[in-house]
Amino acid sequence: MFKRFILKNLSKYASRWLVLGIDVFLVCLSFIFAYFIRFNASFDFEVSNLLFQLPFIILLSLISFLVVGSYKGIVRHTGTRDVFNVFLAATFLVTLTSFSVFINRAFNFFPTFTIPVSVIIIHYLVTIFILILSRFVFKSFYEIINTELGVVSNVLIYGAGDSGIITYGALNRDTKNNFDVLGFIDDDERKINKKIDRIKIYGLEKVTDEFIEKNHIDEIIISIQNIKPSRLLEITDYFTPYDVEVKIVPPLSTWIGGDLQVNQIRDVKIEDLLDRAPILIDNPILKRDVNDKIILVTGAAGSIGSEISRQLSRYKYKKLILVDQAESPLYELQQELLQKNIQNFTSIVADVRDIKRMEGIFKEFSPEKVYHAAAYKHVPLMEESPYEAVKINIGGTKTIVDLSIKYNVERFVMVSTDKAVNPTNVMGATKRVAEMYISSVSEENTKTKFTITRFGNVLGSNGSVIPLFKKQIEKGGPLTVTHKDITRYFMTIPEACCLVLEAGTMGEGGEIYIFDMGQSVKIYEIAKKMINLSGFKYPDEIDIEITGLRPGEKLYEELLATGENTIPTYHDKIMIAKTVCIDTALTKQLICDICKTNENQDSQQVITLIKQLVPEYISNNSIYEKLDKPVSVN
The missing domain is CATH 3.40.50.720 (NAD(P)-binding Rossmann-like Domain)
Structure with missing residues (x-):
C-alpha cells in the first residue's frame, strides 16, 4: 500500500511554483554561503547588513527566474537544456545584482546595501553549482525510488x-x-x-x-x-x-x-527479417498517368485492391470507382478513406461476373484506367470449387477485359500470381488462362494497353501464412506447416501494390512484369522465428506440426514459366517476362469453350480443357492428376 502511494505521487510532476520557491531558497542559502567564504569561513562581518540585503536578493532572483523560466523544466528529466537555463538565470541574477549595487553606490540610496564585488562573484558561482546539483540529486533520487518500488x-x-x-x-x-x-x-x-x-x-x-x-x-x-x-x-x-x-x-x-x-x-516483425532490400519506387510518370483520370479498381476491398486504392487516393485523380462483391470490407475501406477526408470516390457493391452490372458501371463512369484485382486466390478451396475459380478468375477477367476494349480504356492492369507459372492447382491454372486471354486480346487491340503483374505471396494479406501463424500462437500452438521443405517468395502489401501502379505506366501493352524478390524463404523457418519473436520457445512452449501438402500445393513457387526469360526495365528490380508465342485465335476460342462448359458445372470437363490450353498445368496431390497426359519415355 505504501509503495503504491509513493509511486502514485512520484508519477506526478512537481509544481513549477514549488520548484521556483526551492530555487529562491537555494539562492538565499548560496548568498549566505558566499559571505561565509569571503570572510574566511567566519561570521566576521556585519550580519545585519546581510539580513538587510537578503530581501533584495530574493526579489532579484524571482525576477531572474521568471524572466528566464528555468523553474518550468521537469526536474526528474533534467538535461543539457535545463542546465543551460539555470546558467542563464544565474547570469541574469548576477547582472541585476551588480547593476543594483552600482546604482546604489552612485546615488547612495541604501548605505547598508553595498555588497562586496567578491561576494557577488562567489555567490554567482555557488548559485550555479547548487541549483544544478540540486536538480541532478532530485533526478537520481527519483530514479532510485522508482527503481526500488516499481x-x-x-x-x-x-x-x-x-x-x-x-x-x-x-x-x-x-x-x-x-x-x-x-x-x-x-x-x-x-x-x-x-x-x-x-x-x-x-x-x-x-x-x-x-x-x-x-x-x-x-x-x-x-x-x-x-x-x-x-x-x-x-x-x-x-x-x-x-x-x-x-x-x-x-x-x-x-x-x-x-x-x-x-x-x-x-x-x-517477420517482415523486418526478409533477406531482401525493400523495393522503392518514385515515378513522376505515375502522377501524369493518374492525375485527372477516372480510375476503376476491381476487388477493391481485398488485401491488394484496398492498398492499391489507398495509394491511388494520394493522387489528384478525377474519380475513383471501387468495386467489390464483399459488402463489409468495402464499407470499411469506404469509411477509412472518408476519415482521411477523401471524397471523390464511389464505392459500388458489384460482382465482376455480372456482365450487365459491370457494363452499367463502365457506361456510367467511362473509366480511363482499370486495375483488376478481383480474383479467388486460396488454393485448397479453389481445388474443391473449380466452377467458382473459372467463373471469377477467367470469366470475371474476360468480362472486364472485353468491357475495357469496348469502352476505350487507356490502360488495363491485371494482378496475377507466381502460382500461374507451371501451375499445379486449379487456382494457378485459372490465373494463367486469364493471363493468356489478356495476351491474346493485347495483340489484336491498339487502343487499350494491357499489362500483367506477377508476384509471390504477400505478407499480411487475408488468409496468408503470417496472420494464420499469429492466430495459432495466440491460441498456444501448434503452428501448422504443410511440409518442412516448402518455400515461398514474399513481399509486403505496399511493395506489391507499388509494383502494380508502376506497371501501369510501363510498356506498350501485353507485357508480364515480374519482380526481383530475392531468395525464397522456408515457411518452416518463418514459423520458428515467429514463435521466438512472440516471446515463446520452440519447441518447448509452442511446437510446429507438419500436416502434409494440401491438394494442388507446390513445394516451391516460380516466377517464370518454362520457355520464358526476362528482359530488363529502367528499374533494376522489375523485369519483363519474355513469354512464349501463343496461337491467339485458338487461345480465345478455347477460353470461350472453358467458360461455356463451366456453366454445366462439369469440373472434369472444364479441367480437361484448361489442361489442353495450359499443357504445363500438371496437377499435384489432386483428384485431377488422372487428367494429366502421361509423359512418354523414349
Whole structure:
C-alpha cells in the first residue's frame, strides 16, 4: 500500500511554483554561503547588513527566474537544456545584482546595501553549482525510488550512434514505464568499452547468457537506422536462445513530430527479417498517368485492391470507382478513406461476373484506367470449387477485359500470381488462362494497353501464412506447416501494390512484369522465428506440426514459366517476362469453350480443357492428376 502511494505521487510532476520557491531558497542559502567564504569561513562581518540585503536578493532572483523560466523544466528529466537555463538565470541574477549595487553606490540610496564585488562573484558561482546539483540529486533520487518500488525493465540498446542516444533519452523521459538502460551494444570496435552518460558500450560477444542472467536483462532494443534485413536477422537469431524480448526502433521518417516516443518502439516483425532490400519506387510518370483520370479498381476491398486504392487516393485523380462483391470490407475501406477526408470516390457493391452490372458501371463512369484485382486466390478451396475459380478468375477477367476494349480504356492492369507459372492447382491454372486471354486480346487491340503483374505471396494479406501463424500462437500452438521443405517468395502489401501502379505506366501493352524478390524463404523457418519473436520457445512452449501438402500445393513457387526469360526495365528490380508465342485465335476460342462448359458445372470437363490450353498445368496431390497426359519415355 505504501509503495503504491509513493509511486502514485512520484508519477506526478512537481509544481513549477514549488520548484521556483526551492530555487529562491537555494539562492538565499548560496548568498549566505558566499559571505561565509569571503570572510574566511567566519561570521566576521556585519550580519545585519546581510539580513538587510537578503530581501533584495530574493526579489532579484524571482525576477531572474521568471524572466528566464528555468523553474518550468521537469526536474526528474533534467538535461543539457535545463542546465543551460539555470546558467542563464544565474547570469541574469548576477547582472541585476551588480547593476543594483552600482546604482546604489552612485546615488547612495541604501548605505547598508553595498555588497562586496567578491561576494557577488562567489555567490554567482555557488548559485550555479547548487541549483544544478540540486536538480541532478532530485533526478537520481527519483530514479532510485522508482527503481526500488516499481517494476523495472532492464534494457540493452543495440546501437551506440545518434539513434541509440535518442532512444536512451526517450526511455529516460518515459513516465508510464520504468526502464533501466544497463548498457549499449555496438559493432564498432572504436566505441566498445567507452561510455555514454556513464553507460558502458559492449561488444556483442560480451553479451552472453551469463551476462543477461546476471544483469536480469529483459529487453534488447535495436536502434540502428537503415539496418539491413540480413544483419537484423543475425542479431535476432543471436538473442533467440536467451530469455529476452527483441524490439526495434522504427525509421526516423515515422517518428512523431521528429521525436521518438517509447510507444513507437515495437516488436521485431517477420517482415523486418526478409533477406531482401525493400523495393522503392518514385515515378513522376505515375502522377501524369493518374492525375485527372477516372480510375476503376476491381476487388477493391481485398488485401491488394484496398492498398492499391489507398495509394491511388494520394493522387489528384478525377474519380475513383471501387468495386467489390464483399459488402463489409468495402464499407470499411469506404469509411477509412472518408476519415482521411477523401471524397471523390464511389464505392459500388458489384460482382465482376455480372456482365450487365459491370457494363452499367463502365457506361456510367467511362473509366480511363482499370486495375483488376478481383480474383479467388486460396488454393485448397479453389481445388474443391473449380466452377467458382473459372467463373471469377477467367470469366470475371474476360468480362472486364472485353468491357475495357469496348469502352476505350487507356490502360488495363491485371494482378496475377507466381502460382500461374507451371501451375499445379486449379487456382494457378485459372490465373494463367486469364493471363493468356489478356495476351491474346493485347495483340489484336491498339487502343487499350494491357499489362500483367506477377508476384509471390504477400505478407499480411487475408488468409496468408503470417496472420494464420499469429492466430495459432495466440491460441498456444501448434503452428501448422504443410511440409518442412516448402518455400515461398514474399513481399509486403505496399511493395506489391507499388509494383502494380508502376506497371501501369510501363510498356506498350501485353507485357508480364515480374519482380526481383530475392531468395525464397522456408515457411518452416518463418514459423520458428515467429514463435521466438512472440516471446515463446520452440519447441518447448509452442511446437510446429507438419500436416502434409494440401491438394494442388507446390513445394516451391516460380516466377517464370518454362520457355520464358526476362528482359530488363529502367528499374533494376522489375523485369519483363519474355513469354512464349501463343496461337491467339485458338487461345480465345478455347477460353470461350472453358467458360461455356463451366456453366454445366462439369469440373472434369472444364479441367480437361484448361489442361489442353495450359499443357504445363500438371496437377499435384489432386483428384485431377488422372487428367494429366502421361509423359512418354523414349
